[in-house]
Ligand SMILES: [Zn+2]
């Protein structure tokens with residue numbers, strides 16, 4: 001007898017029973033142990049942060065990250081799956097600042113660095129239970145009892161090993177560059193962090209008049225969207241082969257590019273025309289009096305290649321402290337770097353009218369001042385995308401800061417070449433979004449002037465300036481002036497370790513910085529096993545990964561840091577196949593965000609429709625990389641179409657098989673002795689099996705799901721519907737047996 005099928009489809013209790021069985025019997029563990037000698041299929045888990053609640057986006061990544069390893073397990077592979085947690089960095093520090101009711105670095109120092117990082121450490125697993133519960137409920141098989149944790153000493157030691165190797169290659173250096181800087185967090189950020197925080201904003205668009213020296217009533221017309229950088233102006237740039245004009249306009253003479261005359265409002269008369277090179281070296285009057293002393297070294301026109309006619313006036317304002325191009329021009333001509341802005345993004349005393357004011361807030365006052373002095377031509381609102389801190393939402397400023405960099409530009413060609421060999425799903429990411437990012441790679445700004453992170457492992461001699469990168473705890477012990485037993489590799493403890501300079505015997509102190517937490521997560525292929533200090537064999541067999549999968553924003557995050565680090569250390573990609581997932585949208589197709597209040601709690605779906613329904617919907621609705629709408633009605637509809645149909649077909653079979661007391665073990669019937677309908681279905685099942693395997697091997701989840709869905713549809717709407725009478729017959733003849741067996 002077959003077990004009776006309930007007519008009401010209540011999936012949730014069934015799923016709970018299965019989960020219970022998996023837990024009780026340790027099925028996941030056995031699925032690995034039973035395959036001791038099977039070939040490995042290597043999966044890397046991109047570490048989430050457990051100081052925030054999991055949301056619908058995490059559910060999508062987790063069901064996809066489960067599916068492929070599960071399929072590979074079913075087809076005979078051994079798939080170890082180690083969970084991991086990303087635990088360092090700004091996100092954690094920010095939460096703790098909030099918790100403590102403090103903000104900014106001075107207040108952290110006041111509170112005490114040691115207590116602060118203890119709080120950070122305690123907070124990183126705040127939501128670990130929620131993550132565990134969600135992970136288990138959606139059926140993501142992963143070993144959460146032995147995760148890698150980026151703040152563990154073993155993990156940090158592996159990261160130190162990696163940094164030392166990069167340093168030995170001469171690819172880790174300190175430089176003074178204009179870097180994106182968050183004034184609230186008090187630290188510079190890397191380009192991939194910046195790439196995650198662009199927003200459409202309105203900034204003032206300002207046309208200012210710079211008086212030409214010695215020429216009455218004549219001005220260079222200059223455009224900028226950052227009026228607060230005008231006090232730091234030292235030069236104006238033109239392009240030598242563009243045509244410039246001098247025009248008579250509103251009783252004044254203005255100089256600008258001929259191709260940008262459209263910015264003038266109203267009538268004008270062109271009174272002169274010449275190439276940009278004619279303007280080079282012409283002096284002008286500084287429009288602010290704050291740096292009078294620099295008059296001899298600055299305030300004249302130079303030629304530069306980056307000047308365009310896309311917007312503005314064809315004359316560019318140069319402030320070497322606040323722009324990368326500007327900084328290069330500054331170095332070339334020996335212009336002073338005027339930096340009247342402090343680490344919190346506020347004007348210092350040189351700029352007396354706005355001293356102590358956040359620079360962007362000073363824009364208004366600066367405009368008013370220009371207007372009062374009749375050197376403002378006009379100002380408008382200007383919509384453009386501007387980078388904000390990805391963690392605290394403060395507008396970033398571009399500052400000249402001294403920071404530590406990894407020279408990724410030195411391996412640009414290598415990165416591009418290695419990227420060619422990676423299987424991207426969808427394929428266009430390889431040469432598109434990711435390839436472009438690599439094409440334009442700039443040196444990785446690695447250091448963070450913060451507290452809770454992997455300390456940068458470089459010590460510098462007080463006396464002779466000798467630098468040394470420490471690559472292990474053992475080495476730290478050997479070089480330390482004071483012996484010690486144990487040490488936690490965090491601030492402030494490592495800062496207390498003084499090394500003896502191998503060159504001159506003086507004291508060496510550690511640099512104060514910690515590193516970008518994206519370096520931590522990118523080091524996971526080896527750091528998760530404490531390689532090379534342990535598990536060398538295991539690592540060799542589990543590098544690179546066959547499969548990784550995360551959301552699309554990781555092209556500038558984890559996918560990137562993984563590739564850079566492995567290229568530097570091992571000269572190859574750490575992953576062969578990568579499946580990129582799109583964002584989760586609401587019913588209207590709008591991206592879910594807390595901010596908009598349109599977030600669907602995945603638990604609502606899990607409790608009402610169940611995990612299978614949700615998983616099936618996410619697989620079948622659209623390819624994982626296109627944005628998926630996620631709402632309950634859609635899940636229900638998909639559940640009805642697939643799970644419901646399958647349920648009904650099986651329920652139909654059980655009903656009649658039980659009436660007839662049918663035992664499939666007692667019969668066998670060669671397919672050639674069955675009807676055409678039967679043979680059609682058997683053939684269909686076999687070809688679907690083959691097709692689904694091909695599709696799954698290509699990581700084409702959606703096609704595989706749709707292929708299966710169409711099979712269920714064929715069985716229900718063709719086979720069962722056409723064969724119904726065969727089950728109703730009273731005789732158990734060959735035809736009926738064939739129908740049951742099929
Ligand atoms: Zn910030």
Ligand SMILES: [Zn+2]
Pocket residue numbers: 461462463464465466501502503504505506
């Ligand atoms: Zn020395």
